[in-house]
Amino acid sequence: MTSTEAHTEGESHGNGSHEGEASPYLELSREAWADLAHETVSPLSAEELERLRGLSDRLDLTEVEQVYLPLSRLLSLYVSAAGGLHREQEAFLHRRTPPRTPFVMGVAGSVAVGKSTTARVLQQMLAHWPEHPNVALITTDGFLYPNAELERRGLMQRKGFPESYDRRALLKFVVDIKSGKEEVEAPTYSHLVYDVVGDEKVVIKSPDIVIIEGLNVLQPAGVRGDGRTGLGLSDFFDFSVYVDAGTSHIRQWYVERFLRLRETAFRDPHSYFRKYAALTRDEAVAEAERIWDTINGPNLTQNVLPTRSRATLVLRKDKDHSVRYVRLRKI
Numbered sequence: 001m002t003s004t005e006a007h008t009e010g011e012s013h014g015n016g017s018h019e020g021e022a023s024p025y026l027e028l029s030r031e032a033w034a035d036l037a038h039e040t041v042s043p044l045s046a047e048e049l050e051r052l053r054g055l056s057d058r059l060d061l062t063e064v065e066q067v068y069l070p071l072s073r074l075l076s077l078y079v080s081a082a083g084g085l086h087r088e089q090e091a092f093l094h095r096r097t098p099p100r101t102p103f104v105m106g107v108a109g110s111v112a113v114g115k116s117t118t119a120r121v122l123q124q125m126l127a128h129w130p131e132h133p134n135v136a137l138i139t140t141d142g143f144l145y146p147n148a149e150l151e152r153r154g155l156m157q158r159k160g161f162p163e164s165y166d167r168r169a170l171l172k173f174v175v176d177i178k179s180g181k182e183e184v185e186a187p188t189y190s191h192l193v194y195d196v197v198g199d200e201k202v203v204i205k206s207p208d209i210v211i212i213e214g215l216n217v218l219q220p221a222g223v224r225g226d227g228r229t230g231l232g233l234s235d236f237f238d239f240s241v242y243v244d245a246g247t248s249h250i251r252q253w254y255v256e257r258f259l260r261l262r263e264t265a266f267r268d269p270h271s272y273f274r275k276y277a278a279l280t281r282d283e284a285v286a287e288a289e290r291i292w293d294t295i296n297g298p299n300l301t302q303n304v305l306p307t308r309s310r311a312t313l314v315l316r317k318d319k320d321h322s323v324r325y326v327r328l329r330k331i
């Protein structure tokens with residue numbers, strides 16, 4: 001296995017160009033990372049692996065085996081180590097207290113970079129490692145303010161920016177999980193109606209692992225009115241993954257997804273975007289580019305990308321979604 005050290009800032013190239021420079025990250029080329037797959041016995045049967053393909057229209061099974069399988073194994077090691085540390089701490093403190101709180105991990109990255117796909121693949125894979133069968137997945141979009149409230153605050157064109165979320169509720173949600181509350185509820189969001197669904201909640205009960213996926217999960221806590229820094233969501237993460245790619249590729253994926261939705265979900269009479277179903281292809285491309293250039297692109301540059309170096313692990317993708325290198329924080 002070969003590995004190289006990477007810069008803390010800017011983009012690395014997965015080719016060892018920074019070898020020798022001190023860095024808190026370890027960078028593994030795709031080849032080095034994929035080599036780990038040979039040493040990892042898959043917890044999934046061939047049929048289960050095949051079923052994973054259904055999670056995304058274009059998910060490549062080689063990618064699942066070479067990239068996501070070793071990642072799920074590494075995560076499983078972190079979960080076991082956290083369990084071991086918990087037991088040792090309890091013994092040290094002479095406590096015979098309830099079981100440890102769930103292992104919480106964040107999945108961050110731009111709109112359309114592949115966060116949902118990554119999070120769903122990891123959920124399925126992690127649930128197959130016998131030590132932690134109950135893996136819950138929560139997306140932060142349920143914590144967006146309802147459209148009516150966004151309108152009131154003048155934030156309809158800033159959906160996905162940090163201020164468009166009820167950050168207090170999101171923080172309470174993760175604090176409840178990390179306090180060991182057995183049952184925790186999260187609100188949900190409908191991409192179809194483009195709004196939160198007030199009366200639909202996701203209930204998670206005694207999970208072993210909770211994956212929290214969203215644009216801003218690595219945002220640090222802001223400074224409050226009294227000058228103190230509060231707690232941020234990621235202060236409660238045991239691990240985090242940042243899904244990364246070149247901005248021009250992500251923009252392209254956003255437009256392609258928009259075009260696919262125009263053929264499918266936008267045709268639903270309940271769709272907020274049903275007006276887009278009638279657009280010509282060129283008009284649809286222009287509209288998707290407009291939304292990207294005015295909302296999602298600026299949010300990526302101003303808020304999401306600056307949090308990349310906070311992640312425990314960065315998955316850097318190429319134009320075809322294949323992972324080019326993996327960057328992992330040293331421990």
Ligand SMILES: Nc1ncnc2c1ncn2[C@@H]1O[C@H](COP(=O)(O)OP(=O)(O)O)[C@@H](O)[C@H]1O
Binds near residue numbers: 056109112115116253
């Ligand atoms: N690993 C992957 N391989 C192939 N296509 C992918 C992969 N991950 C995401 N995609 C595609 O990229 C687009 C965005 O992915 P998605 O998971 O919905 O992103 P996000 O949740 O970050 O908005 C989708 O069209 C999805 O099918």
Ligand SMILES: CC(C)(COP(=O)(O)O)[C@@H](O)C(=O)NCCC(=O)O
Binds near residue numbers: 111295
């Ligand atoms: C719902 C989102 C803000 C993503 O939320 P997340 O789950 O990452 O918190 C995003 O997908 C979105 O809809 N953005 C608004 C601009 C657009 O329509 O693309």
